[in-house]
Amino acid sequence: MKIGLNTDSLAHLSLTETLDFAAELGLDHVEFATGGWSSAPHVNVDRLLDEEGTRRDLQAQLSERGLRISALTCSGNPLDPGPAGRAHDATTRKTIKLAALLGIERVVMMSGLPAGPGDTHPNWVVVSWPPEATQLLEWQWREAVLPYWRELSSYSRGHGVEKLCLELHAHQVVYNVPSLLRLREEIGPIVGANLDPSHLMWMGGDAIEAIRALGEAIYHVHAKDTRLEPGVALRTRLENLPLFGGDRAERAWNYVTLGDGNGEDFWRRFCATLDEVGYRDVLSIEHEDTALTPEDGVSNTVDFLRRVAPIHV
Structure with missing residues (x-):
């Protein structure tokens, strides 16, 4: 595997500071x-679209640190019937x-959820x-989900982007394996998964x-972990x-740093199973554990992944 970083994990740092930290x-x-x-x-999508110089500068900053972009992420709800949905759809297309323009094959997003x-x-x-x-669920798929995704997939193919990576997330019509596979069967292989096991964990799935x-x-x-707390009972x-x-101690589950929810044995099996099915690509760290500083959480996760994951050069 290769180790990456969702830079929102270090949202309080500047772009330069974040890239330096990733390189270190x-x-x-x-x-x-x-x-x-x-x-x-860390990026301004409008400026990057409009200014070739800004794109060149970003790529130069990455190159001089030996970094590449694994994906661009625009998670939102483009199927929301209100203004937020229209804004999220516009961001998705941008x-x-x-x-x-950047030569990136993957866009990470969510399926959306209609009314x-x-x-x-x-x-x-x-x-x-x-x-x-x-009845409502079938209406949503027939009248909102499939028409939107047929059009969006055509738009994406027209721009040469062939991998729309959907995160299996709560409050989305695609939130588990069967719903992802249903959309993929209807739309085609442009639809795939951004597999974030932390959501499956709290929903009771098996990653x-x-x-x-x-x-x-x-x-x-x-690469993200969830811990079930005593309150789940x-x-x-x-x-x-x-x-x-809020008060983490009152919750039934929390996002935690890798290894603090599931131990090394689980994550070794997780990485080995990815390898078995042919995924030998990026494990992108998404740190959302409020019990640690982002820097400590990311650093700890990198150390943990180097212990449990087969590293491919």
Whole structure:
């Protein structure tokens, strides 16, 4: 594997400071967020689109540190029926255009989540009863999800970007392996997974089995861990207490630094299974553990990955 960094993990640092830190750790790749739910602290997608000199400068800064871009990330909800959805869709299209200009083959994003007929807010259907839940879910796929993705995939192919990497995330219509494979079957192999095991962990999935089921559909991987807390016994995994800025001790689960949720044995099996299915690419660190400073969390994760992952040059 190769080790990379989602630079939002160090959002408080400047671009230069972030790239220097990545180089000091001996990382191979960085992953830049361009907008959506990210403030895009390190790149300005509009300037990069409009100014060839700005693109050359970014590539020079990366090259002189021995870094490459693994993916551009624009996670948001382009299927939201309100202004936010239109803004996220615009960012998605800008990101695809920028990826083409920079010669990057992967764009990480989420599937989006539509509302129901006439509704103003997205509606995440995760049960089959009462009957209107199933009816709503099928309406969402038929009337919103598939039309959008057919058009977006055509747009992306037109720009030469052939890997749209969907993160299996809560409050998205694609949130687990079957929903990812359903969209991939309908749209084609341009749709693949950005496999972030931390979300599967708290939802009760099995990240190792997910790797085996997805196989060649894995296009990008986030290195991120989740710890189930004692509170899960009473609260269940359906947690709505604040993830950031609240009382972590009260929550049923939390994002933690790699190894603090699942130990070395799990992560060795995780990396070995990726290798078995042919994924020998980037493990992009996404640090969201508020118990550690970002610098400490990222550094600890790099050390951990070098112990558990087969490194490919």
